[in-house]
Amino acid sequence: MNPKYANYLILANDFLEKNQLKKAQRAFEKSLHFAQTKKDQVDSLFELADLSLQLEDPAGAQDLFRQILSLENHPGAYYGLAISGESLGQDKDQIIQNYQEAIRLDPSYTKAYFYLAHVYFDLKDYDQARDLFLRCLDLEPEDFICYNDLGSLYEEQKDYQKARTYFLKSLDLCPSYARALYNMGVVENRLGRPRQALAYYEKSLEEYSHPYTYLNMSAIYFALQEDREAEKILKRGLTHHQDSVNLHYNLACAYVHLKDPARALEELKKAIKINPHARDWAGTDIDLKELVKEL
Structure with a gap:
């Protein structure tokens, strides 16, 4: 191994440990200049492609994965083309083809099965998605x-x-x-x-903590006619997610159920301030349509 290549690898990995991604990228680029074997070139290109993905540059990552394929028919490069292609919103057929090629070259490539399953899931091809998930579980139970x-x-x-x-x-x-x-x-x-x-x-x-969890819990309490509990969980959610239009909106509904129109109106105003469409929602909502008249 070329000593300069090795030194730049050490430097790049040191930057990675410190989460200094741009500096790591430059060091790996330097290492590539001194790579004397195909393996060393491929290794540096994979590191650079991974960094491009972390730095939210999927187009740059794709260029690097293609450079790898010009050197070696590597399953990881096809997988990388598929992953970066998804980020770029590329044609689903091409993404599927790249995942399938990764699997053809490496039938034990669990991540390729997993993400290909999700492509089929998004396409509502549930049979294909199920079979691929099950294949993943065969490989990694x-x-x-x-x-x-x-x-x-x-x-x-x-x-x-x-x-x-x-x-x-x-x-x-x-x-x-x-x-x-x-x-x-x-x-x-x-x-x-x-x-x-x-x-x-x-x-x-x-x-x-996620706003939807609090929202779903409030919906259950509403269905159980436990409006005070719905109020409590929504207020709790707002301590973590103050800018959630849906939490403010549902809290307005809770106050209507609790016959506290002043506080309901206050929460509805907060929801509308965050998202003006909340006014339109409220206009057709049995709980809130009367409040809209007071805005």
Whole structure:
């Protein structure tokens, strides 16, 4: 190995450890000038392509992946073309072809199966997506994210019992996985178990705070006619997400149910200030359409 090549690699990795991505990029570019073997060239190009993706330059990453393919028919380069192509909104057929080529060259390429499954999921080709998720799980049976996403596929198809099975499997492997906890809240409510849904939503909030979790919990409390609890959870959500138009909007609804029109109007005004379309929503909302007249 050329000593200068090795020194620039050391320098680049030092910058990476310090999260100085631009400096790392320049060091890897320097290393490429002194790469004497095809392997060293490919290694530096992969590092540069990865940095381009981190620096939100998918077009630059694609150029680098193509340079790799000019040197070696590498499955990782086809995978990289597909990933960067998705970021660029490129043609789905080309993205699928690149994932498939990565898999052809490396039949154990788990990430390629996983992301290709998501392409088919987005295209609503659920059979293809399911088969690819299952192939991922054949290769990596402990992949809790894949179990969760397979559950989401069945949830999308309204097969809530099967979705629940896969979400629970995900949680068996990673009990703190917030996304699976949230999804369990969704399916438990769909299956007519609102209290269990609330418990799962609460667990998901221990791991990750998201406005939709508070909104979904408030919707359950509204359905249970527990308006004071809906108010509490929405106010709690707003302590973390002050600019959420939906939380303010739903809190306005809660105050209408609680017969507190002044506070309802205050929350509706906050929602409209964040998103003027909230006024249009309220105009057709049975809870809020009378309040709109006071604006």
